[in-house]
Amino acid sequence: MIMQALRTKTRAIMLVVVVVFVVSIFAMYITRGSGPSSRPGAEGDLPVATVDGEKVMASHIDMGVRNYAQQSGQSDLSPEWIVQTRKQVLNSIAMQHMLQKEAARQKITPPREEIDAAVKRIENQFPTKEAFQQYMENSGIKMKDLQEQISMQLSQRMVLDANAGDVDVTEDEALEFYEQTRELFFRQPAGYHVMFARFATLEKAEEARKAVEGGKKWDEVMQDYEGVALDFTLSGEPAFVTEKEFTEGTLKEIAGTAIGKVSKAVALDENNVVIVVKQEKIDEKIASYEEASGDIKGMIAQQKRQANQNEYLKGLLTRANIQVLVPEFFEVPAQPEAEGEPVPAEGQEEPEGE
Known part of the structure; x- marks a missing residue:
């Protein structure tokens, strides 16, 4: 809705940089012998999966889970939710790794002005330029690193756009959509x-x-x-x-x-x-069909492009060859037996209540 532009909330203003810097670098969580992923993790850290032959550490998965929970305001941190989100984070790591690999293979790089514009949009979320710079310094994020991660994010988006394919929307498709949704959308x-x-x-x-x-x-x-x-x-x-x-x-x-x-x-x-x-x-x-037809065709075309991109991502995910090394890391732990309730021996019936 257009009103959303007016009502944009900046409650999480101080997390904007972290959103770009942490969420968009899942590909860097793959251990390569250099960079952030090669630093030793917490005590007891271990590789729990491989993506395209490269190890993914437990600490990196859980970092993504914590970051997602913080940004989304998730309050249900049940074992079921954590395990499901771990799986989603692993898939995100795999997809972003493969997208970056494709960007390198296809020699896709974003224009410098787009990177600068993205940095400027982040900076504008802060009251002053000095506040932005202070936050970067306090968070230990260097401008060069931020620019590199934005470049990665933009190049991945360019790969997706390049593989959306050509789509056509017929007049019949647009008219049918209008008839079915005019009360809802128009x-x-x-x-x-x-x-x-x-x-x-x-x-x-x-x-x-x-x-x-x-x-x-x-x-x-x-x-x-x-x-x-x-x-x-x-x-x-x-x-x-x-x-x-x-x-x-x-x-x-x-x-x-x-x-x-x-x-x-x-x-x-x-x-x-x-x-x-x-x-x-x-x-x-x-709105009449004549007034809405341009928007309708744009919506249908976008849906078709997204469907093509989803198929492309599924193919990349298959090629990522995800291998789980520690299955229990991605499974809900079994609930312990309640104390004071002995389990009957095999062949022995439970006593009836008196």
């Missing part, structure tokens, strides 16, 4: 077309708001704050926000802002401050 409630901009600090949001209020055109102000604003829309590309969001939701503080006027700055969350300009009121309606 009913638009009453609301507004808006321009918005999000900032990490109230100070920057106020600066931009005053510039617009002072008569400067919205698009010009956004151009001035490009690289400072977390994200924004331009006048020709407004977002849609439901009327309910203004009357009952996070934007109710600015519900009374007149159309064409810039709102006061509203803090949606810590380090997440928004200013809004309502462009026009939109009545409730169901």
Whole structure:
């Protein structure tokens, strides 16, 4: 939903770098005799599987499990969940290893400007550049290492895109999809077309708001704050926000802002401050097929590309030749017998209650 852009939460802002740096380097968990994976793990660490002939350590699997639990807010850390997640982490290690291997084989490398842009997006999640640099230093993450991991992530995505295949969407497919889903996907409630901009600090949001209020055109102000604003829309590309969001939701503080006027700055969350300009009121309606056909064909094409990519990933997973060395590491431990309840000997019936 478009409103998600307005309501993006930055609760985990200080984990952004870790998400990129740790989650995207599963391929580095494969022991190669150099790099992070070759360092001795915790006491009792041992290889629990191999991927493409390379060892994967128990500590590396559990690091991925802990990291996923932390990022997803998972509270159910039952033995069943841990074992299932270990299996998923192992598959992720295998897939990312094979994707990186394919990127090297096909000589796929992302443009430097894309790497720099990704670093900039991460930096913009922090209140200041200094705060970002301080966090990097405190976390022991070097800029060169972060750039290398982003490069790996982008190259893996490029491999997937290159193997999505050519897809076609017929008019019949699009029309059938519309008929089946128009009430679900294409009913638009009453609301507004808006321009918005999000900032990490109230100070920057106020600066931009005053510039617009002072008569400067919205698009010009956004151009001035490009690289400072977390994200924004331009006048020709407004977002849609439901009327309910203004009357009952996070934007109710600015519900009374007149159309064409810039709102006061509203803090949606810590380090997440928004200013809004309502462009026009939109009545409730169901979009016609003519209006929706472009989006529909794009959705179907994306589904087909994802299906092709999934088949490609299955093939890579097969070629990864995952071998489990310690089966019990990926199995739920047997529950111990309860004390005070002796197990009857073979052939002996349990005593009946008196």
